[in-house]
Amino acid sequence: MLSILIPTYNYTVIELVQNIHQQCLACSISFEIICLDDYSANHFQHENEQIKELSYCYYFKNESNFGRTKTRQILAEKAKFEWILFLDSDVLxxxxxxxxxxITHLNNSTSVVFGGYKYEKRQPESSKILRYKYGREREEKSAEFRSKKPYQYVFSGNMLIQKKLFFELNYVENDKFYGMDIYFAYQLFSRKIAVHHINNAIFHRGLESNEVFFEKALQSVISRKRFLVDKVDIEQLNPLLAYYKKIKKYRLMFISKLFFKISRQFLKRNILSKNPNLFYFDLYRLGYICSEK
Structure with a gap:
């Protein structure tokens, strides 16, 4: 009935698997939980080996670091059921x-269902405040809110989808890129595939440090410019690309680059501070996409 697929890298996923395993048993459904380790450090691999002790649970390891996108493709290939539920490893x-x-959404006309994200109310240490603040303000939205712009809130870390559709939409090149959820969202959008948002959240617990999240965000900007900037109607899905296309349309690229060159260090200091301003974060990413080739 349901294959639950969890890619993991340098994270202990035991608590999540045990939680999901108990829920599946309580629902009396046919299921499997497959965890694929993307070449984590040895102590994480050793701890996660315990997964195999649970019924219908499987733990595999990549021979090298393939990246999240290819790891999810391998997981889907291992799944035996028609419906697959993707979960990130650092959630609960x-x-x-x-x-x-x-389960209530299996075997209906909807091909993709998103449950949403939540974050703990208690703030983390200041070294992780950027990822937390971004999550609380930009990702933690009700199903009603997400449904108003359904393709803007495609988070693959909590996604139920038919396996055959996933194979049609997933990016399967060997290269590693961050921020590929927007690519997946555009695939859904361009093919007019209906998505359904529900209130069935997971708590995102594995927050990256400010510096790591900042660098990943910039890599995500490059991915969008490489794969999506020229796509038809992409501005309907992503505000960053919408503003970038306006800047190009009104020939403001030189001014944007100049502003970014002058303000870059000031913006970065705020973004990596104990009280980051997300508007400055947006300005930095916009300047970055204008400046990078």
């Missing part, structure tokens, strides 16, 4: 009805 369901809620 909001409640014990998580699997039950998704």
């Amino acid at each position: 369901p909001e409640n014990d009805k998580f699997i039950e809620k998704y």
Whole structure:
């Protein structure tokens, strides 16, 4: 009935698997939980080996670091059921009805279902405040809110999808890129595939440091410029690309680059501070996409 697929890298995923395993047993469904380790450090691999002790649970390891996109492709190839539920490894369901809620959406006309993200109310240490603040303000949205712009809130870390559709949409090149959820969202959008948002959140717990998240965000900007900037109607999905295309349209590229060159260090200091301003974060990414070839 349901294959639950969890890519992991340098994270202990035991608590998540145990939680999901108990929920599946309580629902009396046919299921499997497959975890694929993307060449983590040895102690993480050793800890995650415990997954194999649970019924219908499997743990595999990549021979080298393939990246999240290719790892998800391999997981889908291993899945035996028609419906697959992707979960990030650093999450935990909001409640014990998580699997039950998704089951109600199996075998209906909707091909893709997104449950959403949440973050703990207690703030983390200042070294991780950027990722936390971004998550709380930009990702933690109700199903009603997400449904107004359904393709802007495609988060593959909590996604139920038919396996055959996933194979049609997933980017399968060997290169490693960050921020490929927007690529996946555009595939859904351009093919007019209906998506359904529900209130079935997972708590995102594995927050990166400010510096790591900042660098990943910039790599994500490059991915968007490489794969999506010239796509038809992409501005309907992504505000960053919408502003970038306006700057090009009104021939403001030189001014934008000059502003970014002058303000770059000031913006970065704020973004990596104990109280980052997300508007400055947006300005930096916009300047970055204008400046980078």
